[in-house]
Amino acid sequence: MDFQLSDEQKLIRETAREFAEREILPRVRENDRAGRFDRELASKLGEVGFLGAPVAEEYGGRGLDYIGYGLIAEEIGRADSSARTVVSVQTSLVAGSIEKWGSEEQKQKWLPRLCSGEALGCFGLTEPDTGSDAANLRTRATKTDSGWSISGQKMWISLGNFAEVALIFAQTDPVLKHRGLACFLVPTASEGFTAQEIHGKLGLRSSDTAELSLDAVEVGDDALLGGVGDGFKVAMSALENGRYSVAAGCVGICEGCVQSSIEYAKERKQFGVPLARFQLVQEMIADMILKRDASRMMVLRAGLLKDEGKPNLTETSVAKLYATESAVECANLAIQVHGGSGYVDDYPVERYLRDARVTTLYEGTSQIQKLIIGRQATGISAMLPFEES
Numbered sequence: 001m002d003f004q005l006s007d008e009q010k011l012i013r014e015t016a017r018e019f020a021e022r023e024i025l026p027r028v029r030e031n032d033r034a035g036r037f038d039r040e041l042a043s044k045l046g047e048v049g050f051l052g053a054p055v056a057e058e059y060g061g062r063g064l065d066y067i068g069y070g071l072i073a074e075e076i077g078r079a080d081s082s083a084r085t086v087v088s089v090q091t092s093l094v095a096g097s098i099e100k101w102g103s104e105e106q107k108q109k110w111l112p113r114l115c116s117g118e119a120l121g122c123f124g125l126t127e128p129d130t131g132s133d134a135a136n137l138r139t140r141a142t143k144t145d146s147g148w149s150i151s152g153q154k155m156w157i158s159l160g161n162f163a164e165v166a167l168i169f170a171q172t173d174p175v176l177k178h179r180g181l182a183c184f185l186v187p188t189a190s191e192g193f194t195a196q197e198i199h200g201k202l203g204l205r206s207s208d209t210a211e212l213s214l215d216a217v218e219v220g221d222d223a224l225l226g227g228v229g230d231g232f233k234v235a236m237s238a239l240e241n242g243r244y245s246v247a248a249g250c251v252g253i254c255e256g257c258v259q260s261s262i263e264y265a266k267e268r269k270q271f272g273v274p275l276a277r278f279q280l281v282q283e284m285i286a287d288m289i290l291k292r293d294a295s296r297m298m299v300l301r302a303g304l305l306k307d308e309g310k311p312n313l314t315e316t317s318v319a320k321l322y323a324t325e326s327a328v329e330c331a332n333l334a335i336q337v338h339g340g341s342g343y344v345d346d347y348p349v350e351r352y353l354r355d356a357r358v359t360t361l362y363e364g365t366s367q368i369q370k371l372i373i374g375r376q377a378t379g380i381s382a383m384l385p386f387e388e389s
């Protein structure tokens with residue numbers, strides 16, 4: 001067991017940190033205030049190789065291992081969760097799915113442009129009536145002579161207003177339930193495809209979030225990603241990798257909370273001494289450090305298993321559950337350390353709290369992670385109260 005990062009991994013972390021300081025931090029507050037999705041920043045993330053980093057070099061990725069990818073997500077997540085969401089969606093949910101399930105033609109067509117940031121993609125699984133119960137989709141794909149006709153609604157889709165291609169999960173035969181699901185690569189310029197921005201989010205304000213509507217959108221057979229009936233597997237494999245990057249991003253939030261709190265506690269004086277002299281303030285900092293370190297270890301364990309090609313469903317859910325809940329708790333504590341100053345956006349900690357809050361919801365809620373962990377441990381699924389295991 002080696003707790004040291006390799007020289008290459010250290011370099012990746014340094015490069016990601018420098019990028020975040022140079023390109024993200026100067027604009028993060030204004031983007032958050034304006035609720036502006038920063039398309040230019042998304043392109044820069046692509047130019048520097050942070051979109052699709054684990055994708056093979058022959059398809060335009062960097063061929064990085066998962067530890068390296070996690071370090072990128074952590075550093076970008078520390079600076080701005082909205083930018084980290086672009087990294088996660090583009091890399092794990094979209095490019096990763098195309099690399100794993102796509103035909104050679106689909107890979108050649110989409111991966112280089114997705115990895116460079118020239119094109120954005122989105123992942124359309126959730127629907128207005130279908131969230132955690134992802135097998136129960138209402139969007140329908142009907143076979144036609146020339147391919148498929150897709151109709152339905154998708155809800156809460158990150159990057160949906162800017163994406164050039166959408167992974168759309170749809171039911172081909174309701175009788176087959178989750179075995180009837182299929183995933184399609186749908187160009188968003190297709191006739192009958194519309195996207196609408198969702199406003200008023202608590203946090204992640206500079207991340208684009210859309211409601212998608214598909215009204216008899218026609219695609220060819222070559223739009224299928226994987227086979228008919230593979231849709232559920234495509235979604236679950238994408239989420240297993242997406243959860244890892246969300247967890248890594250949350251380690252970044254915890255780290256940001258720790259660093260901002262230490263600096264503030266050493267600088268700010270009350271009762272004639274720095275806040276850091278008070279044991280109760282040190283306790284808050286120690287609690288944050290504990291959560292940060294434990295989260296980081298869990299993320300590294302999941303990343304190592306991924307790099308070794310070993311099963312990691314439980315370990316990834318453990319990391320996602322713990323790191324996301326820790327990010328919320330650390331951000332809450334960090335605001336406490338900063339006092340009133342923590343309540344306004346002169347410091348990053350109030351944004352950390354607003355941005356961390358969604359991470360316990362998307363890519364599987366905390367309750368769903370617990371149900372996955374419990375099912376893996378007992379062999380019995382409790383997703384449905386009366387489900388046969």
Ligand SMILES: Cc1cc2nc3c(=O)[nH]c(=O)nc-3n(C[C@H](O)[C@H](O)[C@H](O)COP(=O)(O)OP(=O)(O)OC[C@H]3O[C@@H](n4cnc5c(N)ncnc54)[C@H](O)[C@@H]3O)c2cc1C
Pocket residue numbers: 089122123124125126130131132133155156157158159201204209358361362363364365366367368371382383384
């Ligand atoms: C900002 C944002 C971005 C998003 N981006 C995307 C995206 O890019 N692509 C995409 O497809 N989706 C995306 N989502 C959707 C997200 O994945 C869902 O919101 C999430 O899966 C939860 O689904 P839901 O909102 O329908 O909640 P529900 O499933 O209705 O859950 C509501 C509550 O009930 C609990 N619950 C549900 N079922 C059970 C159960 N069996 N046992 C115990 N508790 C249960 C949940 O844990 C939760 O607390 C995004 C969401 C947000 C807010």
